[in-house]
Amino acid sequence: MFKYFEPNKIFAITSRAPKYVLFLFIVVLSIGLTEALILSPEDYKQSHSVRIMYVHVPAAWISLGIFSCLAIFSIGSFIFKNKNFSLISKSLAPSGFVFNIIALVTGSIWGKPTWGTWWAWDARTTSMLILALFYGMYLLAWRIYEDKNQAIKVTSMIAILGAINVPIIKFSVDWWNTLHQPASINVLSDTSIHISMLIPLGMMTAAFTLFSLLIFLMKYNTELIKVKNKGLDRL
Amino acid sequence: MINEIISMNGYGSYVWSAFSFTLIGFATLYFVTKLQLLKEQKRFASKFGSLNEEKTKAARSQNINIEILSNTSKI
Numbered sequence: 396m397f398k399y400f401e402p403n404k405i406f407a408i409t410s411r412a413p414k415y416v417l418f419l420f421i422v423v424l425s426i427g428l429t430e431a432l433i434l435s436p437e438d439y440k441q442s443h444s445v446r447i448m449y450v451h452v453p454a455a456w457i458s459l460g461i462f463s464c465l466a467i468f469s470i471g472s473f474i475f476k477n478k479n480f481s482l483i484s485k486s487l488a489p490s491g492f493v494f495n496i497i498a499l500v501t502g503s504i505w506g507k508p509t510w511g512t513w514w515a516w517d518a519r520t521t522s523m524l525i526l527a528l529f530y531g532m533y534l535l536a537w538r539i540y541e542d543k544n545q546a547i548k549v550t551s552m553i554a555i556l557g558a559i560n561v562p563i564i565k566f567s568v569d570w571w572n573t574l575h576q577p578a579s580i581n582v583l584s585d586t587s588i589h590i591s592m593l594i595p596l597g598m599m600t601a602a603f604t605l606f607s608l609l610i611f612l613m614k615y616n617t618e619l620i621k622v623k624n625k626g627l628d629r630l
Numbered sequence: 631m632i633n634e635i636i637s638m639n640g641y642g643s644y645v646w647s648a649f650s651f652t653l654i655g656f657a658t659l660y661f662v663t664k665l666q667l668l669k670e671q672k673r674f675a676s677k678f679g680s681l682n683e684e685k686t687k688a689a690r691s692q693n694i695n696i697e698i699l700s701n702t703s704k705i
Contacts, residue, residue, distance in 0.1 A: 431649075432635070432649070433635060437638075437639070442638075442639045442641055443639050443641040444641040444644055446638070446641075446645045446649075447644065450652040451648070489659065493656075493659045496655065497651065497652050497655050500648075500651050501648040501651065501652065504644050504648045505644070609660070610660065610663055613664060613667050614663055614666075614667075617663070617666050617667045620667075620671060620673075621670055624673055624674050627674070627677045627678060627681070628677070
């Protein structure tokens with residue numbers, strides 16, 4: 396199965412894909428922004444401030460999703476000793492970190508008109524801040540350790556430890572009394588959000604996913620070329 | 631209509647600043663990543679160009695090196 400993960404085989408795809416992903420991202424983002432800022436209705440309680448949801452929620456979802464992927468690939472890298480898994484994790488982390496920061500900052504901006512404060516130490520916000528710290532440690536570890544094997548070990552440990560925080564973030568609104576409302580979108584049960592708001596939320600989530608894919612592909616290509624640069628030095 | 635979109639019942643500053651921060655974050659990440667990629671491609675091309683005939687032959691035997699060079703020439 397791992398033969399499909401060989402860099403030499405997938406570089407032909409990853410080097411060509413970014414331009415198509417960028418085009419698709421611009422199209423989906425334009426539709427998403429039009430829906431989110433103009434076409435979607437205002438909320439009866441929060442008025443227009445509800446529109447912040449269209450950047451805050453997808454950013455939070457994707458930062459959580461990317462960190463889960465980091466943990467899965469890190470476990471894979473430990474078990475199967477496949478270095479390409481750590482290359483994939485390393486390439487995913489920057490966009491996950493940026494999405495985490497976006498979720499924190501837009502959440503803070505949304506908090507002011509809704510809760511009356513820029514910041515509250517509630518369970519969801521605090522656990523998201525902890526996730527940002529894990530992302531920061533993960534990215535720093537790649538820079539600090541010059542020995543590649545040591546860097547892989549340390550970053551994998553950080554990703555696996557940080558993954559404990561992911562279910563805490565997800566269920567924090569159920570386990571503790573927080574300012575955040577419980578989940579409005581459920582896969583297994585009824586969704587309490589109206590379709591007129593669900594469509595822009597879906598479009599913005601699709602746009603953000605495409606952006607993280609674009610950054611991943613560009614970063615992965617950069618990492619592969621770095622490896623090949625070292626290969627040329629050894630010739 | 632335009633004033634309504636800009637002011638958003640007094641919530642415009644919050645909404646626009648959240649969207650602006652997101653888009654600026656996207657643009658910064660995209661350009662930083664793009665610059666890193668271009669830098670590595672250029673480094674690869676210059677290293678490849680400085681190889682002697684025998685080493686060039688060995689390097690060309692790997693398809694991925696040819697792929698990198700073909701993408702570099704499009705910069």
